[in-house]
Amino acid sequence: MKKPKLTLSKPKSNVVQDKDSKLFNFVNMLLLLLFTLLIVVPIWNVVISSFASSEALAKGDFVFLPAELSLDNYRSVFSDTTIWSALWISVSKTVLGVLAHTLFCAIMAYALSKQSLKGRPLYATLGIITMFFSGGMIPTYLLIKSLGLLNSFWVYVLPALFSYYDVIILMNFFRDVPASLEESAKIDGASDWKIFTRIFVPLSKPALATIAMYHGVWQWNDFMTAKLYVTNKALYPLQMKLYEIIVQSQAASSQGLTAAVAIDTTSKGIQLATIVVTSVPILLIYPLLQRHFISGMMLGAVKE
């Protein structure tokens, strides 16, 4: 079960310190530092701007540090009750979506990992077709509509319940579970459901965690579902709420109204603070994510 750790680095022996090599290393590090700054500086600019006072925002004469810091932007974001309901929708759709998706895919993957499963070639073929063909935006919309999922909370969970990619990843992992464990459980009279919950789920925690985390990021970041299928504002998740704020302030500034300038700075502050609030959960689980995502990518790619 234990896989060799992926180090993703070059063997040390190659890095000798002759003069030529030193120059190479120096230029290399310099360029990479530049690349990193190109990512960090813009993000820092947005984060620090969200803490800027409205006067500092209106002047906008800073990149790294505004003249005056304040928490006003966050105060006005959190005094709006709709942000709390959006936060609640986002959290509940992510939690429910992740649990349901991971469980549903794992159950199917367990069944398909058994060669003895009757109808397996047919099931697998259907699954592979879903990876390459889809009905696209309009036919999917018509289906969601006829299922009565428009403007329902379940539209966030049900259409994203299943992914054959994830089934394949889990199936590959399940195949590595030693057959002897399963056989001894079978002799003791354990059913398939029992073997799945008592043996396979505990042994596959790393794979399940990887799938859960990928889907969690997707659920949290997904705005298209709300944009396509939900018009009831009470059901908007945070991403959709942020989208609305952005589009409103953009519409004001693209019409070039003079009155819009005043609206612009307050709405800009709110927009910035909402951006930060929306990204915080991703940043919080990022260290965990990082531990899992490389192994997750390799699970799918290397094992064929």
Add this chain to the structure above:
Amino acid sequence: MVKKEPINRRLKNYWEKFGKQWQLQSMAIPGVVYMIIFNFIPIYGLVIAFKNYTVIDSIGNADWVGWQNFEIVMKDRYFWQSVVNTLAISGLKLLFGFVLPIIIAIMIYELRAGVFKRVIQTISYLPHFLSWIILGGMLITWFSTTGMINQLLQMFGIVTQQNHMLDANKYWWIAALSDVWKEAGWGTILYLAVMSKIDPTYYEAAKMDGAGRLRQVWSITIPMMKSIISLNFILAVSGLFNSNLDQTLVLMNSQNQQKSEVINSYVYRLGLQQGDFSYATAVGLGVSIISVLLLVVTNLVTKKLNDNKSVL
């Protein structure tokens, strides 16, 4: 000769075995039912591209119109504008976003393992996990009249009070380069994984022969990645007609619409906002078929370049 069992006996056997494993089947069948409902019904729904479907019809009842929708698409000026925009943005993405992850991956690979390397990797993967709505909001902030970009330009002596997001001529660049910014770091992972499998003795041998570091990269690292690079190239070219709806919806405004309308957003506007379901489906279907053709053609071309070995 082996005597074959009669077909009904075999069927009976099959169903008996099927019944015996009802527990296992009860785990597989919900997934299959799910796929039929959520994947195959929409695929069947594509037939409305050949029909005149309106909200009051059911898909089965709507009148067949043959290729009529496709014929109208061909004459649709707005459709062609969205194709031009899509191809321009994807082309710029391919130009800058394809090579950059390869270069950065090689540069990271050449670093000695340590804190610096870990920090660089951590930071460069981060933008991938931000949603397009978040990044869109950030872009609008950076490019606004009082934003970071104008401040930086001022440092170089260029004074403008322009909101760059309202300048249609810059939209293709902003859309493409922001995508490159978001995904370049993440794109290195696959290359780094492939490079970690290169046999270190190659480098030692090259060093014996007096090859410098750059020469080693050029003559060992890059050739060893040939097949993964070709694979990614095929996928990138076949994705030329793909457009990013999330990005477009958040960055589009009334001033830049002429340059920012891409195929996806056109389908969205026609289908879901104007209710022209059949026509929008025809646009979407036509474009997916072209994408599949592109995939086949690029695969053939790279196969020729790769000594007749297919990477797909």
